[in-house]
Amino acid sequence: xxxxxxxxxxxxxxxxxxxxxxxxxxxxxxxxxxxxxxxxxxxxxxxxxxxxxxxxxxxxxxxxxxxxxxxxxxxxxxxxxxxxxxxxxxxxxxxxxxxxxxxxxxxxxxxxxxxxxxxxxxxxxxxxxxxxxxxxxxxxxxxxxxxxxxxxxxxxxxxxxxxxxxxxxxxxxxxxxxxxxxxxxxxxxxxxxxxxxxxxxxxxxxxxxxxxxxxxxxxxxxxx
Numbered sequence: 001x002x003x004x005x006x007x008x009x010x011x012x013x014x015x016x017x018x019x020x021x022x023x024x025x026x027x028x029x030x031x032x033x034x035x036x037x038x039x040x041x042x043x044x045x046x047x048x049x050x051x052x053x054x055x056x057x058x059x060x061x062x063x064x065x066x067x068x069x070x071x072x073x074x075x076x077x078x079x080x081x082x083x084x085x086x087x088x089x090x091x092x093x094x095x096x097x098x099x100x101x102x103x104x105x106x107x108x109x110x111x112x113x114x115x116x117x118x119x120x121x122x123x124x125x126x127x128x129x130x131x132x133x134x135x136x137x138x139x140x141x142x143x144x145x146x147x148x149x150x151x152x153x154x155x156x157x158x159x160x161x162x163x164x165x166x167x168x169x170x171x172x173x174x175x176x177x178x179x180x181x182x183x184x185x186x187x188x189x190x191x192x193x194x195x196x197x198x199x200x201x202x203x204x205x206x207x208x209x210x211x212x213x214x215x216x217x218x219x220x221x222x223x224x
Contacts, residue, residue: 009092028129029093029132030100033214040175042185050185050200051171052117056156057218060126062160067151073220078121088143098124105149112160114148115190128152129215130160130208154218158203162213167205180207180214204224 028034052215063069063084071084078101082088086105092099098119105112112196117125132138132152153159157170167182168174174182187200203217 020077028136030117030136031129032136034134037183037204038137040183040185042175042187042202044187044189044198049188050184050186050201052186053125053188055157057154057158057203058220059155059200060128060152061155062149062151062153063147065146067149069147070155073123073126073218076123076220077122078116078118081118081123081135085147086143086145089141091137091141100141102135102138103145104135104138104147105150106144107149110149112150112152113142113211114149114152123220125217125219127215127217128160131214134215158213158216160215164207164211171203180209181205182207201215 022071026036028036046206051057055183059070059072061070063071069084071080078090078099081101085101088101088103090099090101100118101116103114111130111132113127113129113135115127115129115135115193116123129135132142135142136180158167171184175185176183179202183202183204185200187198190196190199205213206215206216208214
């Protein structure tokens with residue numbers, strides 16, 4: 001959802017730049033051999049609403065060396081990411097395009113990676129991966145730190161390693177399923193102070209060959 005301080009032109013650009021508006025057949029610039037998501041219209045929900053609209057899935061927890069820090073995705077910007085997790089290389093894809101900051105676990109045996117996509121500095125999306133090898137140019141793009149680990153999850157309980165059955169019990173029927181990934185999206189009326197008339201949430205989840213969550217992506221700022 002959008003903060004009221006986001007300008008209309010910027011909001012329009014971010015809406016068009018979101019995963020839902022990716023060109024068909026385009027490949028991700030974040031994950032190896034991963035196609036971008038295609039657009040589909042999120043369903044408008046009245047109470048009681050599905051878990052994908054639960055604010056608890058818009059907050060990352062389990063961050064920090066003691067796994068005690070949290071990060072609310074609402075209206076965050078690049079300086080907020082850097083203040084929490086420390087300096088990291090900025091990968092820019094060109095003028096009038098998004099950029100990313102990437103962090104990977106420095107703990108032995110923990111291959112977790114967390115990617116934050118921003119434009120120009122407003123947080124667009126967060127991507128949590130169990131295997132950092134899925135991240136393109138991981139050694140060049142990412143900073144190794146004890147601030148991220150396999151403990152990173154949403155406050156609502158979405159975490160790496162969950163079974164497919166556990167995910168479906170949490171979120172219900174997905175809007176789309178393709179290969180080893182499923183997508184959830186839903187829309188609700190905007191609250192007072194939010195930009196636009198509706199706000200929507202989008203979550204993409206990947207599974208490994210054993211049917212366990214291998215990664216998840218959360219759209220951080222959404223509007224209509």
